[in-house]
């Protein structure tokens with residue numbers, strides 16, 4: 049070819065120069081476990097459903113369906129869960145944790161408004177599974193077993209399903225329409241529920257019904273009593289029975305001044321209930337200090353707002369009609385309360401004991417192979433008891449007691465029962481690294497203070513059982529979802545694609561693989577990794 | 593720029609976001625951006641200059657529909673992009689000398705006008721050496737004649753291409769090859785050098801702006817504004833140089849961000865000699881945060897620490913904050929007067 053004056057070579061492109069050979073480290077897209085999911089007892093994939101919800105519109109239903117893969121109670125969870133996810137949320141270190149629980153409630157309520165439902169897509173396995181107890185744990189197990197194609201029967205001792213969600217947690221925290229609707233959705237999958245059907249001998253029941261496996265979730269229903277000397281006129285009752293009676297329509301006689309003994313959530317619910325039933329004074333008596341209360345801070349605050357009073361560092365020595373003798377305590381060096389000998393009078397018409405609950409395990413009396421220790425049933429890592437094929441979860445096994453833990457056990461056990469019935473080895477979840485706060489580049493996240501859920505005005509909280517905490521509206525829920533920083537996974541912000549000085553990040557937009565590193569040209573500078581807001585790119589050494 | 597009506601997670605801080613309307617995303621988020629400087633160039637790992645140049649030129653290409661040409665002074669940007677016979681440039685591009693890029697660009701604009709092709713726009717680019725030192729006479733001439741050129745200075749605060757020598761834009765106390773970190777006043781001297789954006793404003797040209805590679809949206813908006821105007825326009829972009837500054841290659845954007853957040857580098861816009869907008873500091877940091885991650889300032893943090901010098905640099909940053917009103921709603925000294 050004729051070349052112009054002084055030109056000897058054709059024009060070439062710099063692309064001939066494969067600068068990827070300079071690299072000593074390469075960027076790799078990772079998918080770490082976010083702290084929210086890591087903390088969730090029900091194993092929800094929080095980040096995924098927030099991601100769907102962030103889209104708004106059609107994204108809400110997808111988000112709800114993602115929750116439903118793990119937890120059949122989004123609307124209940126969004127009300128009663130103690131949300132350890134929020135305690136763990138990385139955003140808490142930036143401004144305030146994402147309101148995960150309020151978004152979940154919004155999605156749960158949206159599903160109820162829109163009538164979204166799920167179906168059983170697995171073919172029938174022909175296996176029969178028994179679930180004992182229709183509390184959150186049993187219902188969750190039934191749901192997951194049914195969706196895997198098993199024929200599930202729940203035998204429930206009580207007159208209605210729900211367990212402590214119905215007979216413990218008061219309606220001002222969990223309206224019964226919500227509970228009923230989410231339970232009904234499970235029954236709609238073909239789960240059989242028999243009420244007033246207490247199991248007294250599990251072996252016999254299983255043989256009679258021809259069950260292939262069982263999941264036990266009888267909870268901890270028996271209010272613990274403490275020996276307190278009491279005169280004949282003294283009115284002493286336990287919190288669990290009182291709340292249970294109320295849920296069945298009874299109105300307990302409490303008098304005008306009510307003392308509640310204990311420091312857990314049950315004590316607070318009993319005191320708040322007493323206020324609503326007309327007690328002019330409800331005092332929680334607890335032997336330690338406020339910061340040592342097992343009750344959650346938000347519930348203590350809500351109780352205080354409603355006029356519930358507290359006597360810290362106090363034990364009850366003696367109860368008479370109209371008054372109690374109390375003793376002041378002191379914490380010793382180990383934080384344990386010790387008596388001081390200083391006594392005082394406390395006026396009270398009745399005393400409600402909220403000192404914890406025990407489990408009634410009489411249905412296992414004829415099964416010595418099922419080990420019981422410290423009043424709870426011992427299980428292995430798959431939640432199986434000493435009897436092959438019999439699994440247990442929720443309040444009746446060792447561990448934290450909450451609706452969410454129960455739901456998680458139900459799901460976990462369902463998976464294991466499914467594997468056990470099929471003769472498969474139990475699935476061992478892979479250990480995943482948790483996305484640390486330090487891995488994020490928080491510069492990129494908009495300044496966005498959290499929106500809190502409004503609460504009902506105090507007067508109505510002292511006389512009615514109307515729901516106290518209100519939901520977020522759509523705008524606020526969407527905003528709250530978008531505060532998620534997507535810790536440890538890509539959310540398609542295009543930063544890597546934009547900041548690469550070598551155009552070595554390709555935007556391919558394939559589902560699950562939005563970008564690709566062009567190793568021909570990537571020099572390994574690390575800018576993409578350091579400017580990734582969510583810490584979703586790791587630099588890995590090249591083998592040289 | 594804030595996106596209304598609802599919060600989008602990363603607002604406009606990030607390059608793009610799947611939730612944003614494509615029109616609201618940056619040019620750099622587009623799969624069809626022009627990539628004015630294509631892959632295979634020989635800029636160092638994490639080079640801020642090549643990144644800044646692509647940001648600027650891709651935005652200018654979008655604004656002009658690709659109808660533009662570029663002149664380029666000698667410097668890293670030219671050397672790493674065009675080792676004969678290869679080129680990285682995806683637009684008509686002309687190189688002449690280290691010191692004459694503004695004059696070359698003026699000539700290109702004049703030639704296009706003479707041919708009746710004024711719709712083809714001209715962008716000229718140079719490093720800080722080519723702009724504030726050797727090219728300065730030509731630049732001032734281009735300004736005073738109000739030639740229809742957008743002149744972009746990629747300021748990496750030194751003559752990097754020839755081995756990191758001091759320029760008129762090298763900051764005080766910085767170590768370069770010819771301002772050694774020795775003696776009682778180590779590094780570059782205080783009280784010398786110049787800030788050309790203010791000198792450009794003194795020419796009362798239509799548009800002057802500063803920017804950094806750490807704020808892409810701001811940079812793109814300024815290029816778009818500039819390309820929507822005619823006459824002489826000047827854009828001064830801070831582009832960290834990992835090699836010359838001794839910063840980690842992955843920290844290039846972080847360093848630029850800190851330059852802005854400390855007040856070391858004021859980011860603003862001016863029209864006809866008056867400041868019209870200032871980028872506020874979002875998360876203020878002391879200058880030490882900026883200095884400590886650059887080895888060119890390592891002598892300030894050795895044995896003994898030179899807190900006295902750090903304090904002088906802090907005073908300069910505070911002066912910028914005050915003068916340009918970089919914090920909160922302070923309108924700033926410059927804007928107060930009229």
Ligand SMILES: Cc1cc2nc3c(=O)[nH]c(=O)nc-3n(C[C@H](O)[C@H](O)[C@H](O)COP(=O)(O)OP(=O)(O)OC[C@H]3O[C@@H](n4cnc5c(N)ncnc54)[C@H](O)[C@@H]3O)c2cc1C
Nearest residue numbers: 181183184185205211212216247266267442443449450451
């Ligand atoms: C007042 C109160 C408030 C609470 N508030 C919260 C809260 O806000 N958030 C939270 O996460 N947790 C809360 N909890 C704890 C939570 O309710 C329990 O941890 C959870 O309900 C346990 O679930 P489960 O399924 O194991 O048992 P349960 O909910 O106790 O259900 C057990 C079911 O088994 C049935 N049953 C028992 N024995 C038999 C038998 N032999 N045969 C057939 N059926 C049987 C029972 O009738 C019952 O329906 C609260 C508890 C109380 C008491």
Ligand SMILES: Cc1ncc(C[n+]2csc(CCOP(=O)(O)OP(=O)(O)O)c2C)c(N)n1
Nearest residue numbers: 666667668690719720721722750751752753
């Ligand atoms: C007249 C002349 N003097 C010196 C040089 C050598 N030279 C080429 S580039 C350069 C420095 C470039 O510095 P700057 O403009 O800041 O660009 P950078 O490389 O830092 O991007 C020098 C001194 C030259 N090419 N011409």
Ligand code: SF4
Nearest residue numbers: 635636639668752833
């Ligand atoms: S020396 Fe500096 S400006 Fe030149 S290519 Fe390397 S990083 Fe970029």
Ligand SMILES: [Mg+2]
Nearest residue numbers: 719720748750
């Ligand atoms: Mg330079």
